[in-house]
Amino acid sequence: MTVQERIDWLDEARIGAALARADHVEDAAQVREILSKARTLGGLSEDDVAVLLSVKDPALTHELYDAARFVKTEIYGPRIVLFAPLYFSNICTNECVYCAFRRSNHELDRKVLSMDEIEAETAALIDQGHKRLLLIGGEAFPKGGFQYLIDAIERIYSVKRGRGEIRRININVAPLSVDQFRQLKAAQIGTYQLFQETYHRKTYAEMHLDGPKADFDWRASAIDRAMEAGIDDVGLGPLFGLADWRFEVLALMQHIAHLEAKFGVGCHTISAPRMEPAVGSEVSLHPPHLVSDEDFKRIVAILRLAVPYTGLIMSTRETPEMRRETLELGVSQISGGSRTNPGGYATPAEEQAAQFTRGDHRSLDEVVRDVAACGHVPSFCTACYRMGRTGADFMDLAKPGLIREMCGPNAISSFMEYMLDYGSGDTNAAGERAIAGEVATMEPKLKRYSETMMRKVREGKRDVFR
Ligand code: SAM
Ligand code: SF4
Numbered sequence: 001m002t003v004q005e006r007i008d009w010l011d012e013a014r015i016g017a018a019l020a021r022a023d024h025v026e027d028a029a030q031v032r033e034i035l036s037k038a039r040t041l042g043g044l045s046e047d048d049v050a051v052l053l054s055v056k057d058p059a060l061t062h063e064l065y066d067a068a069r070f071v072k073t074e075i076y077g078p079r080i081v082l083f084a085p086l087y088f089s090n091i092c093t094n095e096c097v098y099c100a101f102r103r104s105n106h107e108l109d110r111k112v113l114s115m116d117e118i119e120a121e122t123a124a125l126i127d128q129g130h131k132r133l134l135l136i137g138g139e140a141f142p143k144g145g146f147q148y149l150i151d152a153i154e155r156i157y158s159v160k161r162g163r164g165e166i167r168r169i170n171i172n173v174a175p176l177s178v179d180q181f182r183q184l185k186a187a188q189i190g191t192y193q194l195f196q197e198t199y200h201r202k203t204y205a206e207m208h209l210d211g212p213k214a215d216f217d218w219r220a221s222a223i224d225r226a227m228e229a230g231i232d233d234v235g236l237g238p239l240f241g242l243a244d245w246r247f248e249v250l251a252l253m254q255h256i257a258h259l260e261a262k263f264g265v266g267c268h269t270i271s272a273p274r275m276e277p278a279v280g281s282e283v284s285l286h287p288p289h290l291v292s293d294e295d296f297k298r299i300v301a302i303l304r305l306a307v308p309y310t311g312l313i314m315s316t317r318e319t320p321e322m323r324r325e326t327l328e329l330g331v332s333q334i335s336g337g338s339r340t341n342p343g344g345y346a347t348p349a350e351e352q353a354a355q356f357t358r359g360d361h362r363s364l365d366e367v368v369r370d371v372a373a374c375g376h377v378p379s380f381c382t383a384c385y386r387m388g389r390t391g392a393d394f395m396d397l398a399k400p401g402l403i404r405e406m407c408g409p410n411a412i413s414s415f416m417e418y419m420l421d422y423g424s425g426d427t428n429a430a431g432e433r434a435i436a437g438e439v440a441t442m443e444p445k446l447k448r449y450s451e452t453m454m455r456k457v458r459e460g461k462r463d464v465f466r
Pocket of ligand 2 (some may be wrong): 100102173
């Protein structure tokens, strides 16, 4: 790998100045004007976001949360997409000081899954009811190099269990070359996700001591290479806890603005990982910029207003309570029943090899029940990328209301499929109530679509979508 040229879209000085300006005065009238603008669903500028990041007054914070709830409901309705991570390996060449997988950590049992073990993990996830996976691992492909990843994707898509299968594989692996990204695209991945961890160069250098990941610019330019290779659904995310969270949010806005200017579309998803304790990592126990629960909720609410059509992902790093609260404020995708160690689904006893401690230990069925009991509709739909509704096409359709019109009925039919094939009695009772509540609010045409699709699923058809 050659050393990457310095990226030109990140302006640390501008971020510093914006934060200093916004910190100086809390102008309630200006904040309210920005919140009104956000309610028109057109997103916010970097300067608007800087103002919102500095809101401290409890009454204004309340208004911020109200606006986020409004935008969330207007665009997404009650639907929440579910997925699970599949860790293929915990072997890594890098030295990220906060991660249990880092090369020098001898407190961890190392494991890389064989193709048969990948199949066993996939089978266990399908048997829980999952349709969407995030394939993830340390930076060191096992024997076979990069081809291992392509083989793993093919193997996962090939697994059929009764009426179940994985219909979308998203990927979170270290930065690749354009040619490798092309191969990922040809293997029919959904979203390519990569977390910059921190956009603050000095902190980045302190946190990434060795290995290819020490090159800030190689990582910060990876999403460009993915998009150049034709992957148009990409996911970003800082690891909150490393640098000032307000800096990270503004830098993320600059990253998105760069992608929009260069490729005509920003990111499909943003993940909001917050640092969790990891075996053998002092830094993970004492993050340099610990993000409080209150600030974490602000992050979700502000992102929801800033990029309303971008999916927001919350992992099982967070507790059930935090996940419930942030679902209201803007999160649109959550993981359920997750394990962060390779082999953790087929052999659950071996959690010692995990990447970090989970905050949510519930099974998928329990998560689904809770989500439905809160009035949301859990969705297992994977229609968009299979229908070519990706990248700019997705955004063009999303803006006039696609998410509610297409994804609403699709969520209901995919949830019905889950209930019939995998749901427990209590979960299905909560699910039927959530679906009935949602269908009752639908306009006649969407109600008709939803009822027809549910009838088909009840009659035995699977993978029914629009
Ligand atoms: N190894 C690749 C990489 O770093 O890009 C792929 C995925 S890595 C297994 C997934 C993500 O886990 C990292 O990008 C990082 O944000 C997150 N992570 C690492 N240590 C963590 C910790 N202690 N708590 C929470 N998230 C952590
Ligand atoms: Fe390796 Fe990723 Fe962990 Fe860094 S965060 S040590 S690259 S697995």
